[in-house]
Amino acid sequence: MSDHPIGGAHAPLLEVDHVVVQFGGVTAVNEATFVADAGTVTGLIGPNGAGKTTCFNVISGLQKPTRGKVRFRGRNVTGAPVHRRSKRGMGRTFQRLEAFGSLSVRDNVRVAYDIHRGLAGLVRPGAKDIDALLDRVGISSYADERADSIPTGTARLLELARCLAGDPKLLLLDEPSSGLDESETDDFGDLLRDLAAEGRGILMVEHDMDLVMGVCDTIHVLDFGSIIASGTPGEIRRDPAVQRAYLGYSDEVPEHELVGASAGASAVEETRTDLVPVGAATEATTVIPAVGATIPEDVR
Amino acid sequence: MSSLISFTILGLFTGAAYAIAASGLVLTYTTTRVFNIAHGAFGMVMAFVFWDFSQRQGLNLFLSLFLVLGVIAPAIGWGIQRFVTKGLGEGPVSVALVVTVGLFVGLIGLAQQVWPPEPRTVPPFMASSGVQLGDTYITAHQIITIVISIGVALGLYVLLNRTRIGTAMRASVDNPELLKLFGGKPDTVAALSWAIGISLAALGGILLSSVIGLSYYDLTLLVINAYAAAMLGRLKSLPLTFVGAMGLGILQSFAVAYLPSDGFLAGTRAVVPALFLFVVIVLMPQAQLRIGQVKGIVSAPLPSITKSVAWGGALLVFVALLVGGGMSTANLLLVGTAATYAMVMLSLVLLTGYGGHVSLAQLTFAGVGALAYAKLEQPNLAGLFLAAAIAAGVGALVALPVLRLTGLYLALSTLAFGVLMDKMIFQAEFAFGFNGTLQAGRLSILGNAIESTGGYVLVMTLFLVLMGIALLLLRRGSLGRVLIAMRDSPAACGTLGLDMRWFRVGLFGLSAGMAGLAGALFAGLRGTIGAADFQFFNSLPLLLLAVVFGVTSVTGATLGGVGLMLLPVMQSNNPGIAGLIFAVLGFGAVALGRDPNGLANLMFGLGRRIQALVLPQLRDRLPVLPGRRPDGSDDGEDAGLADLLPETPDATGKVPAHV
Numbered sequence: 001m002s003d004h005p006i007g008g009a010h011a012p013l014l015e016v017d018h019v020v021v022q023f024g025g026v027t028a029v030n031e032a033t034f035v036a037d038a039g040t041v042t043g044l045i046g047p048n049g050a051g052k053t054t055c056f057n058v059i060s061g062l063q064k065p066t067r068g069k070v071r072f073r074g075r076n077v078t079g080a081p082v083h084r085r086s087k088r089g090m091g092r093t094f095q096r097l098e099a100f101g102s103l104s105v106r107d108n109v110r111v112a113y114d115i116h117r118g119l120a121g122l123v124r125p126g127a128k129d130i131d132a133l134l135d136r137v138g139i140s141s142y143a144d145e146r147a148d149s150i151p152t153g154t155a156r157l158l159e160l161a162r163c164l165a166g167d168p169k170l171l172l173l174d175e176p177s178s179g180l181d182e183s184e185t186d187d188f189g190d191l192l193r194d195l196a197a198e199g200r201g202i203l204m205v206e207h208d209m210d211l212v213m214g215v216c217d218t219i220h221v222l223d224f225g226s227i228i229a230s231g232t233p234g235e236i237r238r239d240p241a242v243q244r245a246y247l248g249y250s251d252e253v254p255e256h257e258l259v260g261a262s263a264g265a266s267a268v269e270e271t272r273t274d275l276v277p278v279g280a281a282t283e284a285t286t287v288i289p290a291v292g293a294t295i296p297e298d299v300r
Numbered sequence: 301m302s303s304l305i306s307f308t309i310l311g312l313f314t315g316a317a318y319a320i321a322a323s324g325l326v327l328t329y330t331t332t333r334v335f336n337i338a339h340g341a342f343g344m345v346m347a348f349v350f351w352d353f354s355q356r357q358g359l360n361l362f363l364s365l366f367l368v369l370g371v372i373a374p375a376i377g378w379g380i381q382r383f384v385t386k387g388l389g390e391g392p393v394s395v396a397l398v399v400t401v402g403l404f405v406g407l408i409g410l411a412q413q414v415w416p417p418e419p420r421t422v423p424p425f426m427a428s429s430g431v432q433l434g435d436t437y438i439t440a441h442q443i444i445t446i447v448i449s450i451g452v453a454l455g456l457y458v459l460l461n462r463t464r465i466g467t468a469m470r471a472s473v474d475n476p477e478l479l480k481l482f483g484g485k486p487d488t489v490a491a492l493s494w495a496i497g498i499s500l501a502a503l504g505g506i507l508l509s510s511v512i513g514l515s516y517y518d519l520t521l522l523v524i525n526a527y528a529a530a531m532l533g534r535l536k537s538l539p540l541t542f543v544g545a546m547g548l549g550i551l552q553s554f555a556v557a558y559l560p561s562d563g564f565l566a567g568t569r570a571v572v573p574a575l576f577l578f579v580v581i582v583l584m585p586q587a588q589l590r591i592g593q594v595k596g597i598v599s600a601p602l603p604s605i606t607k608s609v610a611w612g613g614a615l616l617v618f619v620a621l622l623v624g625g626g627m628s629t630a631n632l633l634l635v636g637t638a639a640t641y642a643m644v645m646l647s648l649v650l651l652t653g654y655g656g657h658v659s660l661a662q663l664t665f666a667g668v669g670a671l672a673y674a675k676l677e678q679p680n681l682a683g684l685f686l687a688a689a690i691a692a693g694v695g696a697l698v699a700l701p702v703l704r705l706t707g708l709y710l711a712l713s714t715l716a717f718g719v720l721m722d723k724m725i726f727q728a729e730f731a732f733g734f735n736g737t738l739q740a741g742r743l744s745i746l747g748n749a750i751e752s753t754g755g756y757v758l759v760m761t762l763f764l765v766l767m768g769i770a771l772l773l774l775r776r777g778s779l780g781r782v783l784i785a786m787r788d789s790p791a792a793c794g795t796l797g798l799d800m801r802w803f804r805v806g807l808f809g810l811s812a813g814m815a816g817l818a819g820a821l822f823a824g825l826r827g828t829i830g831a832a833d834f835q836f837f838n839s840l841p842l843l844l845l846a847v848v849f850g851v852t853s854v855t856g857a858t859l860g861g862v863g864l865m866l867l868p869v870m871q872s873n874n875p876g877i878a879g880l881i882f883a884v885l886g887f888g889a890v891a892l893g894r895d896p897n898g899l900a901n902l903m904f905g906l907g908r909r910i911q912a913l914v915l916p917q918l919r920d921r922l923p924v925l926p927g928r929r930p931d932g933s934d935d936g937e938d939a940g941l942a943d944l945l946p947e948t949p950d951a952t953g954k955v956p957a958h959v
């Protein structure tokens with residue numbers, strides 16, 4: 001699909017360079033430095049509240065970093081507006097869904113395509129086969145439904161299809177598999193490999209360790225805003241600092257993470273009990289995947 | 301020299317009163333994310349209550365103060381938060397704005413109903429006392445006000461920094477989720493801040509009422525000063541808000557003292573706060589896109605083009621019958637007025653219904669169109685479109701400086717714009733002139749002037765119908781889809797590569813152009829127009845009626861136009877309840893404002909239901925025509941409903957989505 005190989009041997013597709021983000025007194029991202037290459041799948045993992053989504057916001061331009069730089073395809077884009085980065089070939093999905101709720105699934109992708117074509121797209125509807133894209137991510141059976149009435153997992157795939165309409169060089173996926181059942185997750189993993197094989201770079205935040213370990217070429221681990229480890233899945237598994245950050249996560253993926261991974265929030269929450277960090281501040285917290293809000297255990 | 305000092309003191313006094321009111325506004329906004337446009341209206345009503353207690357009923361001054369500031373105002377603030385504004389902060393900005401504009405209009409109506417116009421005065425505190433400072437005499441009221449403002453500042457500082465609930469308030473400013481994590485109760489925090497906020501509005505209103513008088517509008521519009529001050533603190537920082545308020549007070553006082561009292565610059569004296577607000581908004585730093593989907597948007601069904609053309613034709617026939625039936629000229633003028641309002645409301649359908657932006661000065665854009673039209677040598681079609689284009693240009697100019705900002709700030713800058721135009725431009729010599737009017741000729745099409753009022757009204761209706769159809773066509777095309785997408789998720793649009801800034805400017809321009817066209821046609825209808833026809837304040841009932849009848853549909857706009865035309869008619873027929881009508885409208889909008897699809901959508905639903913009940917029976921009785929599907933009437937109501945949902949596929953070959 002992409003007609004020119006990108007990135008090349010010189011510069012990585014994406015470079016995050018000593019990025020710091022502070023919210024009031026809270027340092028959400030602390031000197032984070034990592035890269036993502038074209039043609040590969042890069043994982044960004046870490047406990048809840050580690051700063052993964054904030055990193056994505058900085059990369060895509062929705063959040064101004066307090067310090068640090070973001071380089072994309074060899075150019076410093078730290079100060080560039082959101083839409084300019086998108087035009088340069090960056091696409092993203094959201095942890096908290098951002099589908100166009102009052103449009104149909106097909107129209108969601110059509111809008112993305114129209115926007116991608118610029119002024120021409122606004123005047124004349126595109127001729128491209130939108131349905132082929134829906135088919136590719138596996139949601140064509142939902143094409144005529146309103147986007148706010150489809151299941152979470154499907155909506156995430158819709159966001160991916162929407163990105164793909166713009167033929168991006170880099171895909172930022174924020175927890176794309178939450179809400180998918182086991183076989184859907186498998187298909188999704190294959191799709192990711194396919195997309196990478198086309199020469200795209202994929203940077204993915206994900207809590208499903210099977211998926212991360214299965215598809216990623218490189219993994220960066222974020223804890224309390226800092227990168228504590230980077231490497232191949234095998235290296236990350238063996239890294240003592242990572243094991244410390246993830247209480248209970250060991251060499252073997254725990255049994256119950258593999259079974260019972262049916263669609264829906266409860267399954268994902270279950271998976272995550274293993275990912276609660278040792279850190280005192282977040283000890284008693286868990287996460288509701290669709291919302292991403294941190295709430296105390298007793299409230300739940 | 302002494303005059304400098306006395307004007308500074310005067311400025312500090314008004315600034316102190318603004319600061320008190322503005323800090324209440326900041327408190328409510330930061331804790332609940334609801335910007336209370338009606339903040340000043342609350343201050344106004346509370347000043348009236350205070351007058352009622354202390355003057356009419358003759359209660360003790362301190363008792364009255366205590367009752368208003370310590371009991372009534374906090375109770376109202378608490379109630380408003382609990383029952384009206386709760387949860388608005390998470391919804392679309394447009395809904396929160398409409399609901400508080402509803403409160404604004406409703407409170408003014410209420411005050412007029414309860415305290416009908418008559419001269420009233422609130423004496424200043426310790427009226428006979430004061431201090432002589434060199435040549436300058438400072439009244440005790442001024443000193444008291446300044447001291448109270450310092451007290452408020454200290455009180456708020458202690459509350460926010462030294463108490464548990466205050467810490468919770470600050471936490472909820474930064475991060476509501478964090479607040480819950482600390483075991484705070486967001487509802488208590490929100491209710492408390494509204495109680496304090498309304499109380500501060502009341503205090504500001506009472507302190508100023510002895511100086512500027514008990515006036516429904518003047519006191520209410522003081523809120524613009526409060527907005528301006530609060531904006532300097534970016535609606536967050538209380539210290540900066542105080543600085544802004546004091547600076548504004550002094551600026552205003554100096555403008556009165558040192559600007560010439562005649563000529564063009566004289567106009568600026570009245571608009572210092574609006575100018576200040578405009579400048580501060582323009583200087584605001586780039587707003588970040590809102591992440592987190594806006595919830596609760598339901599779109600009204602989109603009729604097929606055939607259906608809309610049919611309805612438009614029916615409307616034209618109806619008006620033609622009215623005209624042919626010998627309707628009086630006075631009533632014809634009313635029909636033309638309704639068509640004008642309907643067209644202005646159509647411009648709101650585009651801007652608010654589809655685009656999710658709020659304009660608080662849509663009638664002002666109509667005024668620009670009317671002004672341009674009245675200045676034409678030849679009122680022909682080209683001139684008409686030129687007038688509309690000028691209004692569109694002005695609309696784009698208003699949106700341009702606030703290119704980088706969104707939602708609330710855009711709406712507030714239209715408010716400042718409306719006030720500026722009202723006080724400075726429309727009344728200037730080169731425009732309508734002070735209390736003046738301009739003559740405008742009837743439109744001529746291809747050399748034929750439409751002299752008869754009936755014919756002119758018919759032409760106006762035609763324009764309304766064409767505008768409605770054009771709007772629906774736009775909504776169905778890719779432009780319309782992008783508009784809806786922008787309303788549903790600006791963040792996603794940005795990451796898909798849409799530069800929303802220029803899009804917004806274009807949207808504002810187009811919408812203002814539509815309103816301008818309506819205004820130009822209106823000028824031709826009336827023949828004589830003046831600034832009074834396009835008063836900024838009337839944009840607010842216009843917005844409310846548009847929302848009540850349904851700002852997402854052409855039908856809603858048409859009905860709303862009729863409603864707005866009837867409003868003054870009802871008021872002049874029943875002068876005794878003129879205020880009540882406003883109150884009903886305002887509070888009605890508060891109740892209905894959460895659903896921008898309004899009454900029109902309810903009607904659509906009802907219409908479908910009736911059709912579903914009636915049509916199957918009709919079909920039974922009719923013979924089966926060739927080509928018509930023989931339809932089982934025993935399908936039940938639901939099947940009938942599904943059958944009757946829009947029949948024609950739209951331009952892109954897809955059946956339009958439904959609610």
Ligand SMILES: Nc1ncnc2c1ncn2[C@@H]1O[C@H](COP(=O)(O)OP(=O)(O)OP(=O)(O)O)[C@@H](O)[C@H]1O
Pocket residue numbers: 023026027028046047048049050051052053054055095287292474475
């Ligand atoms: N807009 C904001 N204002 C204040 N604090 C914020 C804001 N956004 C994020 N934070 C804080 O920054 C930290 C990192 O949040 P972030 O959402 O990036 O974490 P995450 O790694 O994506 O977590 P999760 O796995 O739960 O999605 C958290 O402590 C969060 O509370």
Ligand SMILES: [Mg+2]
Pocket residue numbers: 052053054095292
């Ligand atoms: Mg996240």
